[in-house]
Amino acid sequence: MSESHAKSETIVVAADRLTAFVASIFEHKGSSADEAAAVAFGLVDANLTGHDSHGAIRTPRYVSWVDSGRVRPGQGLSVASDGGSIVVADGNFGFGQVVAPQAMDLGIERARRHGLAAVAVRDSGHMGRIGTWAEKVVAEGLAFISFVNVRSSLLVAPFGGVERRMSTAPLTIGVPTGDDHPIILDFATSAVAEGKALVALRGGKKLPPEVLIGADGQRTADPRVLYGDVPLDKVPNPMDGPGALRAFGEHKGSGLSFLLEILAGALTGAGCAGPLPRKYANNMLAIFIEPSRFQPGDRFLQEVHSYIAFFKSSKPEEQGGHVLMPGDKERIMRADRMANGVPMAGDAWAELAATARKAGLSEPEIEAALVR
Numbered sequence: 001m002s003e004s005h006a007k008s009e010t011i012v013v014a015a016d017r018l019t020a021f022v023a024s025i026f027e028h029k030g031s032s033a034d035e036a037a038a039v040a041f042g043l044v045d046a047n048l049t050g051h052d053s054h055g056a057i058r059t060p061r062y063v064s065w066v067d068s069g070r071v072r073p074g075q076g077l078s079v080a081s082d083g084g085s086i087v088v089a090d091g092n093f094g095f096g097q098v099v100a101p102q103a104m105d106l107g108i109e110r111a112r113r114h115g116l117a118a119v120a121v122r123d124s125g126h127m128g129r130i131g132t133w134a135e136k137v138v139a140e141g142l143a144f145i146s147f148v149n150v151r152s153s154l155l156v157a158p159f160g161g162v163e164r165r166m167s168t169a170p171l172t173i174g175v176p177t178g179d180d181h182p183i184i185l186d187f188a189t190s191a192v193a194e195g196k197a198l199v200a201l202r203g204g205k206k207l208p209p210e211v212l213i214g215a216d217g218q219r220t221a222d223p224r225v226l227y228g229d230v231p232l233d234k235v236p237n238p239m240d241g242p243g244a245l246r247a248f249g250e251h252k253g254s255g256l257s258f259l260l261e262i263l264a265g266a267l268t269g270a271g272c273a274g275p276l277p278r279k280y281a282n283n284m285l286a287i288f289i290e291p292s293r294f295q296p297g298d299r300f301l302q303e304v305h306s307y308i309a310f311f312k313s314s315k316p317e318e319q320g321g322h323v324l325m326p327g328d329k330e331r332i333m334r335a336d337r338m339a340n341g342v343p344m345a346g347d348a349w350a351e352l353a354a355t356a357r358k359a360g361l362s363e364p365e366i367e368a369a370l371v372r
Helices: 015-028 033-048 056-068 096-114 130-138 194-201 251-266 299-312 328-340 346-359 363-368
Strands: 010-013 078-082 086-090 116-124 143-151 171-175 183-187 244-246 281-289 342-345
Touching: 010 015, 010 346, 015 033, 015 056, 015 346, 015 363, 033 056, 033 096, 033 130, 033 328, 033 342, 056 194, 056 342, 056 346, 086 096, 096 116, 096 130, 096 281, 130 143, 130 171, 130 183, 143 251, 251 281, 342 346, 346 363
Parallel strands: 086 116
Antiparallel strands: 010 342, 078 086, 116 281, 143 171, 143 281, 171 183
16 A cells, blocks of 8 residues: 555455456566456455455465465466366466366366266365355356365364364355356355454454464454464464464364365365475365256256245344345345445555565556546
8 A cells, every 4th residue: 555545444446446456466476467367356256245355365475375386377277187077187286266267167068068077176276265166157057066175274273172173174055046146155164264364464354253262272353363463564374373263163163174174185185284294275176066967947946946935035033134045145245346346454455555566566556456
């Protein structure tokens, strides 16, 4: 941020300008225009749906990964083993926002051919909000299930423990509805996504109580338990703190997280979160389903709509409230932020602007991103 913008204020950036700004940073770091646009789309799409934890705030971290060689610009998906309906592919440590949509295209094509397909992706860069890729699949009329882990990212303590043993291991399920309101369930199996702790650390929305646990076993909402004390000129590393994220839902979330590590890590051959040392990577087991192979005609969609109506007919808990389907909150937020812009905490914008400067962008280019 330029010195004219106080770090404590909230910055609101138009979505198209934020996308172009983030893309320009990655172009300056060696990505092609197409690759930079793909990364920026994935990040800002997360912002648009309200998942700021996976949005533009991650740009400084991605840039640091490019600098360290953890992520390699110019790489994409390559097939390691092709069994027709089962494909094992390598992300070659390319940007996850490039690798993931390529994997989705492959899975869509195989599901069209076989009715059911599974694609294992190993050694990808961070894939961002997995719901973005579920939306891509569901738009083609397919159902989608994915299990993701992060090798070498020990962030989550198991139920009954205080030491880190799991990644945030998101679970994502998408179901087509035949219209522009698909069902998208997408959540980390940790109590909150690591990126939400990052948002809180940089002055954004505070964390709910007791989502973290310290080395002393005390539950807390202080993100410094995960990162330690981090100055603005340093990219926060969630491996630096003394504590851990907790799994959601006590023993249930812990058990689900453990199994996602097995499915996304062990079954794909990529490896689970630990033990360390292991090279950092996102890994995914994705399942693609052609509904018409199970139910002829529109019977599936008819039953889906019937159940949605029944589900939403429940009396709201609060007067004037609404029963929401998975994906409803994201659609509401997208409409609002497309119209009114993407809010960012002042500290988060300051860090993003500093990253742009280091990448070689000029002050006028940085200021132009804020013009509405």
